[in-house]
Amino acid sequence: MRLLLTLVLAAAPLTAQSVHARLEGRIPAAALPGIDSLIEQAAAENLPTEPLVQKALEGGAKGIPVPRLVNGVRHGLVHLRTARAIVSRTAPGQNAPDGDVAAVAAALARGLDPQLVERLLIGAPTPGEPPGPVLHAAADLVAHGFPADSTADLLRTAQQQGLHGARLLDVAVAASHELQREGGRTPAEALARVRAMIPNVPVAPTAYPRAVTRRVGRGS
């Protein structure tokens, strides 16, 4: 146990160093102490730190003034804490995977109501399924004016009928298509039509070039 603790403690400063190295020169020097502190807090609370690093890099790239930049990262930390609390409640006794916490935090940042998030996570037909797709589908539907209750019901129906992952995004796209048909349907009409299609909701149209020549990574 002591050896493990030593290894963990040894790893922490190394991680902090690598984060600091990523931020140095990319954000104003005056913002570094505040942001370093927030990221260290997140690490100490076992929250994913990458979303906060990204937010800091974003603010630096956009030239956001230091106080608002630090506040933006602090905002991100608040979302992560709320997200972890939600994930812990919906899967008590289990470690909240970083990816799940980050996905829930992203959904909260998109304005999804925490109660709706919790409802979507609880009783998901496939335990352990990554929450990102259903949350983004819900956020898409709510952004288009569909009521929260109906959104949750529709997506639960879709999941129960075997739709998962990106197919849930197709449900949201289909609903927004239906809303615009015939000059304008009501949300209730649009949802009823999509519900009748499930599980054969059309795949959302995309067109890919046959090949691309670039792969983008963080180092590029």
Place this chain on the structure above:
Amino acid sequence: MTLIDSRLQETLDGERDPATLPAELRDAYARLVSAADLLRHPPAISVADRVMAEIRAVPPSAGRRVAGWLARPRAITLRLRPVWTLAVAAALTAVILLPGGQSVVPGAEEGIAQFVGHFPGARSVEVVGSFNDWRRGALSLSDEDHDGIWHGAVVLPTGQHEYMFVVDGERWVADPLAGRYVDDGFGVGGQNAMLVVRP
């Protein structure tokens, strides 16, 4: 929030005679009626000419439709990607495949992200986002035809990514065609476009 007395609600719903309202509710009744009255003046503008001009227009060719849609000022962003973006994307193949270049095929946990934007007169358009550490100069779009339509496609990890276009090195624009947006959290209503890459 204080609940309004049900007698006041009934009166405002037209189910009760206002004369029967007790004195202590009449001020609130008058205030709400007055508020509605104040809101009732319509804006002193008209869109009649604009609408009639559009419905009188002869149905244009596909090319003109593209140009017309793109040129519309302050358009409310459509929720759906218009068909023209698919046509542009289909044409990307010849552009993206460089002579002698190796093509990149997405892996199992990757997908292709396409970026298209209309910025007539722009000298450069780049994409900056969470997939490239918000680093400038990493992903530039191209406009070979000089028609103002800038485009590019890249392989990205599946999942969500936030991004913006940077036009001429200084103007940050949330992709009008993204369909998904998120508050950037920096406090002045700024928004990032959001992309969900599918495998």
Place this chain on the structure above:
Amino acid sequence: MTKPAPRGSPLVVSDASSDTQVVARILGGDGEAFGIIIRRYEPGLLRYATRMLGSVDAAADAVAESLVRAYRHLAQCRDPEHLKSWLYRITGNRCRSHIGRRHTGDVSLDDAPPVPDPSDTWGALERGEQVALVERALAVLQPEKREAFVLKHVEGMSYEEMAEVTGARIPTLKMRVHRAREALLEALKELV
């Protein structure tokens, strides 16, 4: 505005014609008759969209695009006697989409005039100042409640018409209107 009836359409319409007559005329080939529809409903739609979006410019775009869409899909208006609800529904969808894009659902106050000194009593304010205060109070309502109040008390719709426009059930709409009234009264109390 009158025009000789196109072949196949027996109607000659004017501003006094019913919606059903005007729609029949338009579907018979007289697109110019759509001007009657615009004159009849544009003020209300602009008012509704302005209250929803908080910006006259955004409202003008939303209403213009909604009217063009309505013209193009007129054949699918199942009951021309309810044309008004149908037009408001199209415009409402447009506005909700715009609000959804803005993510917060808040109304922009870009176009709002300066708020008068809140220490003035209501009666002492100029009408323009009163309008500004009420607009500000409306702007902070949640979009669903704001819409419900506007449709009920500004556009003068019945709950049945509101149900056609929004697709929500009448009990839900009543609750939204009731909550909107409460919120508006609270907001007005704080501002004056």
